[in-house]
Amino acid sequence: MLATSEHGSFAAAAKALNLTQSAVSMQVAALEETLGAKLFDRKRRPPRLTPAGEVVLQRARTIAAQYDDIFDALAAARPYRGTFRLGAIPTVLTNLLPAALIALRDAEAGLTVNVTSGLSGELMRLVEHGEIDAALMHKPNRIDPDFTWRDVTRQRVVIVAPPDSIEETAEEAFAAQPYIRFNRTAWVAQLIEERLEALGIAPNTSAEIQSIEAIHTMVGLGFGISVLPDVSFNSFIGTPLRIIEFGSPTVYRTIGLLSRAGLAKKNARRIIGDAFSKVAHRPAVEIPLPDR
Numbered sequence: 001m002l003a004t005s006e007h008g009s010f011a012a013a014a015k016a017l018n019l020t021q022s023a024v025s026m027q028v029a030a031l032e033e034t035l036g037a038k039l040f041d042r043k044r045r046p047p048r049l050t051p052a053g054e055v056v057l058q059r060a061r062t063i064a065a066q067y068d069d070i071f072d073a074l075a076a077a078r079p080y081r082g083t084f085r086l087g088a089i090p091t092v093l094t095n096l097l098p099a100a101l102i103a104l105r106d107a108e109a110g111l112t113v114n115v116t117s118g119l120s121g122e123l124m125r126l127v128e129h130g131e132i133d134a135a136l137m138h139k140p141n142r143i144d145p146d147f148t149w150r151d152v153t154r155q156r157v158v159i160v161a162p163p164d165s166i167e168e169t170a171e172e173a174f175a176a177q178p179y180i181r182f183n184r185t186a187w188v189a190q191l192i193e194e195r196l197e198a199l200g201i202a203p204n205t206s207a208e209i210q211s212i213e214a215i216h217t218m219v220g221l222g223f224g225i226s227v228l229p230d231v232s233f234n235s236f237i238g239t240p241l242r243i244i245e246f247g248s249p250t251v252y253r254t255i256g257l258l259s260r261a262g263l264a265k266k267n268a269r270r271i272i273g274d275a276f277s278k279v280a281h282r283p284a285v286e287i288p289l290p291d292r
Contacts, residue, residue: 004028009046081110084268087123087135088115090212091155091188091229092255097136099279100272108271119210120187127258134259134269136276138187143258150257150273153280155229157191157251159244160215162222170199170247178224179203183210188253192227192246199247216241229253255280 004013010024032039039053049057088097097115104111116123116132123135127147136152143149159173167173181203182189196203206224209215215226219241227246257273 004040004047082265082268083112083114084134084265084272085114085116085132086272087126087132087137088117089120089123089135089137089186089255090117090210091231092136093117094212095231096153096255096276096280100275103275103279104272107275111268111271113272119183119185121185124258127260130260133265134257134272136255136257139254139256140187140258146261148259148261148269150277151254152256152273152276154252154254155231157188157195157227157246157253158230159225159227159246160219161225161242161244162219163240163242164222165225165242167244170244171201173225173244174201174203178206180215180218180224180226181205181208182212182215182226182228183208186210188229191251191253195247195251196227 004010004024010028011021013024028039035052035056037052037056038050039056040047041050101113101115104113116126118126120135120137120140123132123137124140126132127135139149139151159170161167161173161177165173165177167176182192184193207218209218212228212231215228218224219226225244230243257269257276259269
């Protein structure tokens with residue numbers, strides 16, 4: 001029942017549980033017979049919970065959480081073993097994520113982290129539907145009670161400019177250079193647009209790209225400037241990019257770990273959250289680029 005509610009249909013629940021759809025339907029029907037109440041309105045597509053189903057769902061979540069707590073309590077007393085499905089936004093893939101995974105490899109040899117990359121909105125939906133266990137992402141404006149959130153770090157938002165550029169302020173940079181816009185569906189885009197409006201800047205947009213690496217390369221080649229969260233700004237042509245402050249005061253965005261409240265793998269979420277928080281507060285280390 002929990003899987004059907006979380007995934008939206010008997011077919012999706014069956015896929016998540018590695019069962020046939022008929023097996024899931026039979027299990028739900030058996031539960032309905034035992035309780036003497038219809039839990040799903042099957043006349044609707046996809047099936048919707050009935051009022052009785054809503055009551056049973058809340059109790060089932062409590063029972064499942066208590067069951068999972070037994071394993072979490074035991075896991076806290078021994079090294080963790082298992083797989084954790086983690087989502088990560090593009091701006092942490094080349095800096096925060098590798099450092100944390102190295103730390104986890106050394107400290108938790110039995111923990112395997114499977115990483116899925118995506119923008120914050122997409123990752124939030126994957127967490128909601130149970131397709132990943134947690135997401136390292138931009139902090140939502142509103143956090144539903146069904147989710148838990150843990151702050152990991154803050155990233156300042158800055159202008160990245162070609163190595164041979166000479167502009168010193170945001171106004172000068174946008175007046176002199178074409179603008180490479182980071183995908184406007186990314187949640188950080190709202191912060192960027194608000195600051196551009198506050199500065200009275202209407203950028204000359206020449207491209208819009210989702211890939212951070214592609215933007216780094218284009219800026220390094222002199223194609224124009226961009227506005228991005230401050231990560232490692234070595235360009236892929238081997239020359240460090242220039243950083244220009246994006247107005248005053250500095251714009252920051254919060255990065256953290258989003259997960260479903262009350263679900264299993266609480267101990268793994270704690271271990272992973274601790275690793276990211278620890279590496280996020282280390283001094284930055286330059287990673288040399290390979291010769292090309």
